[in-house]
Amino acid sequence: xxxxxxxxxxxxxxxxxxxxxxxxxxxxxxxxxxxxxxxxxxxxxxxxxxxxxxxxxxxxxxxxxxxxxxxxxxxxxxxxxxxxxxxxxxxxxxxxxxxxxxxxxxxxxxxxxxxxxxxxxxxxxxxxxxxxxxxxxxxxxxxxxxxxxxxxxxxxxxxxxxxxxxxxxxxxxxxxxxxxxxxxxxxxxxxxxxxxxxxxxxxxxxxxxxxxxxxxxxxxxxxxxxxxxxxxxxxxxxxxxxxxxxxxxxxxxxxxxxxxxxxxxxxxxxxxxxxxxxxxxxxxxxxxxxxxxxxxxxxxxxxxxxxxxxxxxxxxxxxxxxxxxxxxxxxxxxxxxxxxxxxxxxxxxxxxxxxxxxxxxxxxxxxxxxxxxxxxxxxxxxxxxxxxxxxxxxxxxxxxxxxxxxxxxxxxxxxxxxxxxxxxxxxxxxxxxxxxxxxxxxxxxxxxxxxxxxxxxxxxxxxxxxxxxxxxxxxxxxxxxxxx
Amino acid sequence: xxxxxxxxxxxxxxxxxxxxxxxxxxxxxxxxxxxxxxxxxxxxxxxxxxxxxxxxxxxxxxxxxxxxxxxxxxxxxxxxxxxxxxxxxxxxxxxxxxxxxxxxxxxxxxxxxxxxxxxxxxxxxxxxxxxxxxxxxxxxxxxxxxxxxxxxxxxxxxxxxxxxxxxxxxxxxxxxxxxxxxxxxxxxxxxxxxxxxxxxxxxxxxxxxxxxxxxxxxxxxxxxxxxxxxxxxxxxxxxxxxxxxxxxxxxxxxxxxxxxxxxxxxxxxxxxxxxxxxxxxxxxxxxxxxxxxxxxxxxxxxxxxxxxxxxxxxxxxxxxxxxxxxxxxxxxxxxxxxxxxxxxxxxxxxxxxxxxxxxxxxxxxxxxxxxxxxxxxxxxxxxxxxxxxxxxxxxxxxxxxxxxxxxxxxxxxxxxxxxxxxxxxxxxxxxxxxxxxxxxxxxxxxxxxxxxxxxxxxxxxxxxxxxxxxxxxxxxxxxxxxxx
Numbered sequence: 001x002x003x004x005x006x007x008x009x010x011x012x013x014x015x016x017x018x019x020x021x022x023x024x025x026x027x028x029x030x031x032x033x034x035x036x037x038x039x040x041x042x043x044x045x046x047x048x049x050x051x052x053x054x055x056x057x058x059x060x061x062x063x064x065x066x067x068x069x070x071x072x073x074x075x076x077x078x079x080x081x082x083x084x085x086x087x088x089x090x091x092x093x094x095x096x097x098x099x100x101x102x103x104x105x106x107x108x109x110x111x112x113x114x115x116x117x118x119x120x121x122x123x124x125x126x127x128x129x130x131x132x133x134x135x136x137x138x139x140x141x142x143x144x145x146x147x148x149x150x151x152x153x154x155x156x157x158x159x160x161x162x163x164x165x166x167x168x169x170x171x172x173x174x175x176x177x178x179x180x181x182x183x184x185x186x187x188x189x190x191x192x193x194x195x196x197x198x199x200x201x202x203x204x205x206x207x208x209x210x211x212x213x214x215x216x217x218x219x220x221x222x223x224x225x226x227x228x229x230x231x232x233x234x235x236x237x238x239x240x241x242x243x244x245x246x247x248x249x250x251x252x253x254x255x256x257x258x259x260x261x262x263x264x265x266x267x268x269x270x271x272x273x274x275x276x277x278x279x280x281x282x283x284x285x286x287x288x289x290x291x292x293x294x295x296x297x298x299x300x301x302x303x304x305x306x307x308x309x310x311x312x313x314x315x316x317x318x319x320x321x322x323x324x325x326x327x328x329x330x331x332x333x334x335x336x337x338x339x340x341x342x343x344x345x346x347x348x349x350x351x352x353x354x355x356x357x358x359x360x361x362x363x364x365x366x367x368x369x370x371x372x373x374x375x376x377x378x379x380x381x382x383x384x385x386x387x388x389x390x391x392x393x394x395x396x397x398x399x400x401x402x403x404x405x406x407x408x409x410x411x412x413x414x415x416x417x418x419x420x421x422x423x424x425x426x427x428x429x430x431x432x433x434x435x436x437x438x439x440x441x442x443x444x445x446x447x448x449x450x451x452x453x454x455x456x457x458x459x460x461x462x463x464x465x466x467x468x469x470x471x472x473x474x475x476x477x478x479x480x481x482x483x484x
Numbered sequence: 485x486x487x488x489x490x491x492x493x494x495x496x497x498x499x500x501x502x503x504x505x506x507x508x509x510x511x512x513x514x515x516x517x518x519x520x521x522x523x524x525x526x527x528x529x530x531x532x533x534x535x536x537x538x539x540x541x542x543x544x545x546x547x548x549x550x551x552x553x554x555x556x557x558x559x560x561x562x563x564x565x566x567x568x569x570x571x572x573x574x575x576x577x578x579x580x581x582x583x584x585x586x587x588x589x590x591x592x593x594x595x596x597x598x599x600x601x602x603x604x605x606x607x608x609x610x611x612x613x614x615x616x617x618x619x620x621x622x623x624x625x626x627x628x629x630x631x632x633x634x635x636x637x638x639x640x641x642x643x644x645x646x647x648x649x650x651x652x653x654x655x656x657x658x659x660x661x662x663x664x665x666x667x668x669x670x671x672x673x674x675x676x677x678x679x680x681x682x683x684x685x686x687x688x689x690x691x692x693x694x695x696x697x698x699x700x701x702x703x704x705x706x707x708x709x710x711x712x713x714x715x716x717x718x719x720x721x722x723x724x725x726x727x728x729x730x731x732x733x734x735x736x737x738x739x740x741x742x743x744x745x746x747x748x749x750x751x752x753x754x755x756x757x758x759x760x761x762x763x764x765x766x767x768x769x770x771x772x773x774x775x776x777x778x779x780x781x782x783x784x785x786x787x788x789x790x791x792x793x794x795x796x797x798x799x800x801x802x803x804x805x806x807x808x809x810x811x812x813x814x815x816x817x818x819x820x821x822x823x824x825x826x827x828x829x830x831x832x833x834x835x836x837x838x839x840x841x842x843x844x845x846x847x848x849x850x851x852x853x854x855x856x857x858x859x860x861x862x863x864x865x866x867x868x869x870x871x872x873x874x875x876x877x878x879x880x881x882x883x884x885x886x887x888x889x890x891x892x893x894x895x896x897x898x899x900x901x902x903x904x905x906x907x908x909x910x911x912x913x914x915x916x917x918x919x920x921x922x923x924x925x926x927x928x929x930x931x932x933x934x935x936x937x938x939x940x941x942x943x944x945x946x947x948x949x950x951x952x953x954x955x956x957x958x959x960x961x962x963x964x965x966x967x968x
Contacts, residue, residue, distance in 0.1 A: 185816060236606055276859065304947065334675075440678055
């Protein structure tokens with residue numbers, strides 16, 4: 001009997017699965033007690049870094065080390081079983097073999113979630129695969145969940161939970177916010193968080209799934225899809241634990257909020273490299289992956305910077321209702337380059353330049369310098385002022401033929417000031433047509449850009465990146481339109 | 485008689501032309517006296533900004549303004565004809581009509597080069613076209629050359645010549661160096677210079693050609709091709725003054741040094757926008773442009789950031805002898821993403837991952853942590869040290885099967901220090917296999933990256949940009965190979 005399951009069967013199976021699987025995630029994301037097994041008193045050790053990163057959290061902190069009485073002022077216990085009371089989250093920072101023994105003890109104690117940071121498991125040849133199988137059998141049927149092994153763990157700035165292995169002074173962390181990240185690589189997660197911080201983009205939670213022996217991307221995707229504190233789900237994946245279930249989960253999540261995925265291992269050599277990195281099994285063909293993700297409503301990106309750029313736009317702004325873009329520049333050259341990126345298919349995004357209505361042309365002509373052209377791209381020239389931006393954006397947002405506005409903001413014009421932040425924030429609040437900014441410049445520019453970010457007007461330091469963000473808003477709009 | 489010219493005729497015509505046309509460029513690039521016509525004593529005026537920017541130069545500075553006796557301590561003259569002695573360079577900062585009258589006076593005095601910054605010429609409809617035609621007829625047959633109109637002029641940090649209209653405190657300038665820029669847009673030039681400064685990339689000279697009524701890109705391309713102080717010629721163009729002559733010049737220049745071009749107006753709407761920006765006439769088809777540029781050895785780029793990124797790699801490093809790339813990462817995830825960018829044609833650069841020789845594998849295995857994989861991408865894991873990088877790079881540079889090395893440098897590994905700068909500089913000097921770096925991180929990383937740049941090891945903040953730079957080195961190598 002081919003394909004005995006109907007679509008609704010799959011969905012029901014998924015929902016049951018979700019309820020079963022989600023047990024324990026609260027202990028990972030909102031623990032009341034956090035143990036570090038293998039905690040060291042030596043400040044240069046990773047486990048000590050982790051304790052320092054955790055120290056600000058409002059949960060009980062429990063270092064475990066048979067040789068110490070206390071570390072960083074926290075009472076230290078010789079073993080996890082000797083800890084009085086329950087433990088929600090235990091992070092094991094020990095070499096692979098010892099980590100398995102410690103995990104066994106955690107399971108026996110009934111710890112909520114165990115995180116194993118060490119490598120040397122499925123990514124490490126036959127012996128590692130055996131060790132991971134032993135580990136998995138420990139957790140099977142137990143009430144304890146496992147994150148990893150081979151993972152940096154979890155970062156949840158809202159409750160100051162930070163198990164990342166890098167000191168915050170070496171790698172700046174973003175503030176609490178509304179983008180969730182699931183990453184199969186700790187380093188990619190760190191890069192994401194640093195780039196998010198640079199743009200002041202807040203993060204609700206970041207989970208590094210590593211070898212995903214138990215907790216994997218599907219369960220987390222479902223969890224963040226339901227999470228009211230998350231507006232956009234971003235993922236770095238090298239493999240899918242279960243392609244069909246993943247696509248179902250992505251389809252359900254996409255109907256509620258944007259899902260952005262960087263899926264690597266696209267090339268033959270890349271897929272082989274992914275196998276040796278996290279023991280990932282390669283998908284059969286990247287063309288299939290691309291099509292399936294698109295059908296599920298996922299916005300696919302290709303590098304770590306694009307993951308942050310696109311997430312920021314989708315988390316901050318409504319989708320675009322169509323693909324007609326209006327470019328507003330203060331420097332003609334950037335208007336031309338932006339137009340190329342809007343329209344071109346090769347080195348561009350295949351969108352359309354909007355045709356301005358007669359009414360819009362009339363309104364623009366009344367505020368613009370006489371010698372500038374009332375066309376799209378709109379060239380406001382270096383004579384542009386904050387007030388002119390206000391009136392031009394208002395006119396463009398009133399034009400039903402424009403689905404998205406890209407402002408190429410060269411901040412050298414002498415009459416553009418920090419007042420522009422207020423203008424952009426007001427226009428963002430007033431109109432439904434989304435506005436994306438590209439800008440460059442010295443310290444003055446950076447101050448204005450930081451202000452724009454605070455007002456949730458996403459800005460980008462190059463034309464290409466800004467038009468890429470516009471294209472993501474258009475793609476999201478197309479997807480939602482198709483679902484109607 | 486179809487095509488009466490042979491190839492060598494064209495070259496000879498080009499050479500004669502070059503000798504004739506190059507008269508005056510010295511007065512533009514190395515003036516002994518610089519007049520600012522329309523100089524204002526008001527510090528908020530553009531002409532005053534320009535005087536301040538010029539004040540550091542070791543040439544005579546001559547403000548011209550009938551209402552002032554002196555400005556910023558420089559003696560002021562009522563008109564250009566009343567200035568005693570010769571004037572190499574006169575920058576006219578007056579509205580279009582007045583600028584034409586002042587230009588007439590400059591021609592009468594025998595000024596070397598006149599720069600007209602104002603817009604309102606060929607880019608501004610029929611009336612502007614007429615005005616530009618009047619301007620051109622003034623210079624025709626005279627000994628005086630014209631840069632512009634509608635231009636920001638020239639920046640030559642070696643002799644502190646800076647006519648750009650933006651204060652240096654608003655837009656940081658790069659140091660003297662070996663990349664020349666020719667730009668048809670002042671704003672794109674400013675963006676280029678700012679991004680160059682951010683990476684400490686030096687510039688030999690930057691000329692903004694604006695409406696290019698006289699001095700245009702071909703003459704400057706020929707000039708910088710001959711210039712021993714320039715290792716790479718970078719251009720932003722919206723149009724070609726003469727496509728055939730340009731390609732001839734590009735072919736001759738490419739044989740001597742890399743030529744990188746951002747040519748906008750690629751799309752239909754982009755080409756129309758270029759016409760209203762600098763009065764540019766659109767090329768017939770961008771596919772033709774793309775093929776012709778490639779055949780002439782030009783490395784084409786598509787945005788302002790890529791223009792700086794690729795110029796930096798080509799100016800600093802030898803070309804790659806083939807397309808076999810070795811990726812060295814300290815974080816597996818980035819090794820996978822880099823591999824995808826190396827190999828993929830879609831969202832990638834269609835290069836090859838090098839096959840490591842037996843000898844190389846043996847040498848790598850002796851220095852690497854046992855659990856890491858001796859494959860390409862090479863995963864050094866977070867245990868990597870400066871010394872390990874040294875030995876690994878040495879082994880890879882000795883492998884004749886590797887044409888280019890990309891180091892993905894995640895600087896969180898605790899044992900990577902500033903010593904890496906010295907390692908990279910030594911490996912750069914010792915081996916002919918070029919090394920390109922991608923890196924991210926906090927302040928520590930930025931300090932190390934700045935040191936790498938000083939050692940002419942180009943580094944990039946994302947994987948994509950680093951592999952793009954590698955692809956440019958490969959493209960340059962292929963071109964030179966074809967010329968043999």
